[in-house]
Amino acid sequence: MAGIVRYGSYIPYFRLQRQAIGAGRGERAVASYDEDAASLAVEAGRDALRGGLSVDTLIFATTSPPYAEKLNAATVQAALDLPESVAAFELSATTRAGASAVALGLDLAQAGQRVLVCASDVSVGAPGGIREAQGGDAGVAFVLGPDSEAIARLVGKAARTVEILDVWRIPEERFPRSWEERFAAETLGPAVVDTTKQALAAAGVQPQSLSHVVLDGVNPRTLAQLPRALGIEPGKVADALTQSIGRCGCAHAGLVLASVLDRAQPGDRILVVSEADGVDALVFEVTERIRSAPKPRPVQRWIDSKRNDLAYPTYLKWRGILPFEPPRRPDPERPAAPVMRRHERWKMAFVGSRCQRCQTGHLPPQRVCVHCGAVDDMREERFADTSCRVTTYTLDYLAYSLQPPVVVAVADYEGGGRFSCELTDVDPKQVKIGDQLEMTFRRLYTAQGVHNYFWKARPMR
């Protein structure tokens, strides 16, 4: 037996009001200009691993991989400071990949491994279309492990793969296309019901005894008939969060599951159904351990922590859809592979050093202590989860950015250590000396086809 050991989630700070694009009510979550699927996955993964937990395998699922060739999971792994001995895999091509990754991770957990699954997406649709209005950006993460550690044990699952032209996109195109929705609804709908029944039967669980039902699909119509077909009370179906954040691709089924786990009680039975190019159905039973396990940040806290006045042209500019005049500054330079490799622990995991003789912290890590001069007498220290405070700051109106002004703070870390950090998810007018900050993993810019990842600081969320 195996189950969910921990989980974590991440929803970006910005929301686009659907009203701003003439698309009805509610809002969608928007990854900032410096975020992508890898950085969203890292933020969710950090939440799931907080407090330290070793894993054997990482599975990363996204339909919006930052690199088409080059393992994005390796970026996630390095930023989470996981050892290189961790096997990393990437699932893509369908928004069901998030749920499939959990199913696959549970199989590996069954075989004795501890597995981290990160699923995330930056859902981009053509301007004026449904994906743009109804999509969202987020990340979610699950640590899957043995029954003995589980807060929610897997009691049954089933899957089906269907070759069908419903939602698709060729690599050369930016935006997905879709067939008439009723076609998949009528063709796939019965398969969804069958597969779900199969999972419930494997679990020995009656639909009526389910406490929470998570339904997620690339084509929501395929799920419409499921509750009635199985006799599930509508009240048991979890809020799909589409009004507050939109449907966040690969992350979405997991994100709704996480919101359910945030309030689940021991003994609760949870059904998760994820549809796209087929279906994954998973049945969990919540254990006593959910009371004692470390709690991640609740999904609702991420939903509530937001800025929802994003202008539509800004959104289009951030996604690279709307061309704009660049600042009259040199273009950012592509970082160099050998230097990135030498400094990988610093760049990706935000690992600095601390002098063993005088305890002075160094960011980036140094060989010679700036305070006492000791040479090669340092130990590594990760500052990614250390909070810091603003000592002085500036707003740089001249520096290259998709969101000027660039806000920079000299940040002093708790326990010693200082770094001049770029701030993000911040209102430039609100920054002041003494503000508390937390670190966040971001994509600073892309130059000559190279994504430049590093850490920034943000006001506590």
Place this chain on the structure above:
Amino acid sequence: MASKGIKDRVAIVGMGCTPFGEHWDKGPEDLLIEAAREAYASANVDPEQVDAYWLGTMASGFSGLMLSEALKIPYKPVTRLENMCATGSEALRNAAYAVASGAYDLVMAIGVEKLKDSGFSGLAMANPPHDGTISSMTAPATFSLLAPAYSKKYNVPEDTLKQVLARIAWKNHKNGARNPKAQFRKEVSMDTICNAPPVAGMLGIFDCSGVSDGAAAAILCRAEDAHKYTDKPIFIKALAFAAGPAEGYFSQNYDFTTFPEVVRSAEDAYRQAGVTNPREEISMAEVHDCFTPTELVLMEDMGFSPRGQAWRDVLDGRFDGDGPQPVNPDGGLKSFGHPIGASGLRMMYEMWLQLRGEAGPRQIANPKLGLTHNLGGAPGRCVSFVSIVGL
């Protein structure tokens, strides 16, 4: 002992300086030729008499060939050097030591920078291959960090500090208006300065030095030979330089209201020159006013004002052209812009004019000791040069 110094052993016997500005019609080689020719003429020497050259440029060219090719210097030593924004001063310092050593009789220090060909406003500096984690902050942003820190530490309200900074810009523009070689030769009102568009933090456009092209040169010899070349040589009393360990980048002890590198290099210079009370003994100074908060903090780091008091001295007009201790009488980086390799020698050019009584409408009455200060880098991580010269 940090440095023994070469007090009164080396003289400057000739100088040249091009007008600073947007020289769309001149390349760096043209600027070098102009500055060098003016310096040769000023020292009454033929180019053949100069034994060796030090060329300072940050990024406008490479190697000694940049100078030897432009000037057609036949087979003499030409050293090209770079030390960020202190590059011009560094050329002078190294040339002076070569003369003091006895290796050469007559040398030239020359600095040049051609910034206006880049197509960008502000400094555009190329980095060596890097890991992508280096700061994206522009120069004005790094120096603007001084303002909120100073405001908080000394309890100077931000609007008062804004006036103080504007007063520095106003003063330097007023001085520059009286200088035919300055890039900007107009006085600017306090109102215009205070209401200028923002660049970084509290800094508006007028809190930042301009961007310009220019070159300046000095001819140096041993003190005992000085009168062979000119009736009015000026003598080097001190040359100090400090490169910091970047302590301010790492240590929480650094509070962004001082440049430790400047404090050290100023102390060293005062020791070499025998100056014990810089506020009284230094007649005038050309300092690195790259941004207005820099000049404010420099006044304290160099001992012209007590800690936390420079802002009052600025408002009192202590450093005005007609004040008791003029600072940047030529208009400073504010009026000249900052062609990196040239600025340090441009500062020395003003000392040369002032000490010889040739500064025209800007002339300071009876100056004894002049100080130049050149800074490269950013608060927390910089190099600092201080020289003292006199008659």
